[in-house]
Amino acid sequence: MVDSHALTAIAAAEFDRDRIGEKGQQILLGAMPEFLQRGYAGTSMERVAKAAGVSKQTLYSYFVDKDDLFVTLVKYLAAQQFQLVWSEPLVGAPDVVLPAVARRMLSKIGSEPQYFDFCRLVIAESGKRPELSQAFLANVAKPAIATLTSYLRDCPILNLADPEATARIFVGTIVHHVLMQDVLHGAAIAPFSADRLVEQLVTLVLGQQRPSS
Amino acid sequence: MVDSHALTAIAAAEFDRDRIGEKGQQILLGAMPEFLQRGYAGTSMERVAKAAGVSKQTLYSYFVDKDDLFVTLVKYLAAQQFQLVWSEPLVGAPDVVLPAVARRMLSKIGSEPQYFDFCRLVIAESGKRPELSQAFLANVAKPAIATLTSYLRDCPILNLADPEATARIFVGTIVHHVLMQDVLHGAAIAPFSADRLVEQLVTLVLGQQRPSS
DNA sequence: GTCTATATTTAGATAGAC
DNA sequence: GTCTATCTAAATATAGAC
Secondary structure (H helix, E strand, O other): OOOHHHHHHHHHHHHHHHHHOHHHHHHHHHHHHHHHHHOOOOOOHHHHHHHHOOOHHHHHHHOOOHHHHHHHHHHHHHHHHHHHHHOOOOOOOHHHHHHHHHHHHHHHHOOOHHHHHHHHHHHHHOOOOHHHHHHHHHHHHHHHHHHHHHHHHHOOOOOOOOHHHHHHHHHHHHHHHHHHHHHOOHHHOOOOOHHHHHHHHHHHHHOOOOOOO | OOOHHHHHHHHHHHHHHHHHOHHHHHHHHHHHHHHHHHOOOOOOHHHHHHHHOOOHHHHHHHOOOHHHHHHHHHHHHHHHHHHHHHOOOOOOOHHHHHHHHHHHHHHHHOOOHHHHHHHHHHHHHOOOOHHHHHHHHHHHHHHHHHHHHHHHHHOOOOOOOOHHHHHHHHHHHHHHHHHHHHHOOHHHOOOOOHHHHHHHHHHHHHOOOOOOO
């Protein structure tokens, strides 16, 4: 059985590849670090052209304007981000699966500076471009929560009162941790161990927190 | 007893008021919606001048350049944000304090569009301006976690194994919820009830989740 | 102190050579 | 199809009138 969200993400990725062509991908590859590091308004088409190794006119033959290039790039990246974390299914006992999921999330989204910049970019533009942030959510956050919810719901040992709420607590805690520690540079002023956070988080979900002495 | 973080935040706010003057505040007030809605690179000094009701030259007599104006504004806002949520101390039993804290956070940061834009702005610029995101953390996230950690640690009923980790789970879950539902417009594609999330969150912390049937 | 007018640079987008 | 050269608008910042 293949999850429906996996099909959606793969379909989105192939959709973009087919519509753009080889040089179109070369342009997207050059535009990516520019937009990721400088944001939409801070990026010039001149710099994108130089970074992609083409002229400005070539940009405008593949994309109607700066907006089109930007939206195409973000949707392309959103479709790719999905495979990073949730490609492998969750199988096994919760006391081994939950820490493994947390570690997988941390090692993927918590160690790739490019992912930090992608989050910054999507959040930065979310006010003016709701459809981009929703594409990000649909391809990354939503399947993550859905996958974990299914696992928690179907896990016979746990028998949770509200699996989806628990999944959102789990994912939310880890994402928030990465956001504070890495994206917002909180590690330098208020460091906190990811392992310690995960341990307490897993303990709470498993319902094994210490009883009152 | 007054918490040390409260003193820091108040001191920062008064610091800015004294150094800028009355017309300086008028400029900041005009610049605020521009930067909040358009971001740093997307905001022009021309628009700021018009919004503040002064000429461009007046801007440059109060602030050396666009960068100076922006940094001053963000630090000014960061100093103000603190008072919104954590001005009142936490007293009472955890089964009533924890839901109250969650509701207070949701009603403050989850219902003010200006706060969404402020988060977007800080996160957007966090790559190039670590000191701004750290000012935001020091004035908002850090005292929030510290206040809740103190409460959880000193609460005789709970006797938690790791109060700070628990506080970070609590705050992280709610902030992540607001970020996904409101800032990134997830409510339109994957809505989830805040009350339901808080209920499960409080249940987990209190250690009252349902036992296996 | 504050504004009008301007200098200079750089942006997005296009025309035309090849 | 791709590049060079260019147009027009808008950006930051400043000079000089009042």
